[in-house]
Structures are given as C-alpha cells and as structure tokens.
Amino acid sequence: MLVTLKQLADEAAAKDYAVPAFNIFGYEDIIPVIRAAETKGAPVILAANIPAIQHMPLAYLAPLMLQAARSASVPVCVHLDHGKDFEVCSSAIEHGFSSVMYDGSQLPLEENIRRTKEIVDYAHERGISVEAEIGSVGYSDPSIAMKHQLSDPDEVRQFVRETGIDAVAVSVGTVHRMETQEASIDFELLERIQSLVDTPLVIHGSSGVPDDQLRRLASARVAKINIGTALRMAFGQTLREEMEQKPKAFDRIGLFQRPMAAVQEAALGKFTILGF
C-alpha cells in the first residue's frame, strides 16, 4: 500500500528500526526490493533520483513505482531523492509521489530555508511529505563538485523549526557512493542533534556504513537510511559475471534473472541489519 514518508518516519524514529530507502532505476530493481520488503513484512521507500528520472521520465517511472507500491502487501513510500528545484519536486508530486526530498544543501542556510519552505507549503497542501538536508553529505567521487560539511546542531534546529519538514537529512560522517563499508559515524554529533530536534533523521550515503554502525543508527532517532551504491553494485557485478559465463547470451530477460536475485538478496541483508 502507498504511504507517505511522514507515516513511516514518525513510527520508525520512535522504534528500534529504520526504514531503508533504496535507489531504484526501473522494473529490475523495483521488483526485487518489493519482494525483499514483503519477505520481511517491512515498510520500504522506493527512491528515484535525478539520473533515474532523466533515464526514465516520470511519466513512465512514476506509474511503475506507484503500481508496485499499491499492489504490495507492505507499506511503500514513493519518494523523489535529491530534487534540486521546485519544478522537479512539484512534478514528482503531480505524478503521484507520496514524498519528495528537496536538496538545498549547497546553498547558504537562509536560502536553503526559503526554498525548502516553498516546497513544504506546496507539498503539505497536497498531503505529501518533505525531506530536506542541512549540512552536506559529499561524494567519494572527486569529479562531483559537492561540498562535504558536517551538520551544525544549532543550524539543524533552526532549519527544522523554520521549514516544518517531515524528516531531516544530516551529515554525520557518511559520504555518497562508497564501494566499501568504511565510513565512520560521528555518534557524538548525532546525539547532540537528537537532543535538539524531534524531527526524524535521515542518513544519506549509507552503502559505506559498516553493519554494526548501521544497526546503531537504526536504534537511534534515525528513521530513514538511504542505500544506493550497494544495490547497484549487486546488480552490475552479477550481470558482469553472468555475461562472462554466458558469452553468447544476448536475451536480457534471461541475463537479468541472477542480477535481480542479487538485488533482492542485498536488500534482504540491509533489512535484517536495520531491525527487521
């Protein structure tokens, strides 16, 4: 069933688990992620980022995500990941998304607040949730020009108070697109943030977080854990193996079977670590 981020996040923040938000790019990862969630009886967030909607425009991807959500036996949030402006966030909402992330993390605080608030007003009028980021989770790839800056607890407090967002993404030691689990979470910083704000917290770049730290995050007031790279690696590496083992194969329906199973397996593992 389709649910909003707020419906999932408030409960997850209060309980000893966190809901994974998996980046999906099409049918081949939407279905394995939903199957993993149903196996666990767990809620899940399908997160479409900008490259995903550039590859498969919202007019195609949104109905696919919404169909998967509505026919699932578990609660599913259909979410826009890292929306960079009002147009893309409002377009996702018009296409039926139940949640959007506006990412103004590269902007000065006041401008981030102003733009986030505009989207909150638009989304909340329509019953849709909003996540936004303060501080900035950078990228492990130096060619991506994004600043990396830990969140300042006082700024997080001001940001949530002045925007009214439903979940806040904070920078506490992760970096996007790590291919090994070597990140180190600053739990002291996380606790200082938690002592100042009630809003559920979101951690981006979680493919790089070691399992024991992921578990600890899930028991804290973290409600949403974003995971992209780990699943993309499971799909891509298994597809490469499959093609090496079957050099004459060209039928993608056959070639996609093992990679899809690998995505399901990887998602299942993350659910277990996150408390399901």
Ligand code: G3H
């Ligand atoms: O917004 C998406 C996530 O933060 C994914 O990060 O690819 O490093 O797991 P990741």
Ligand code: ZN
């Ligand atoms: Zn992210």
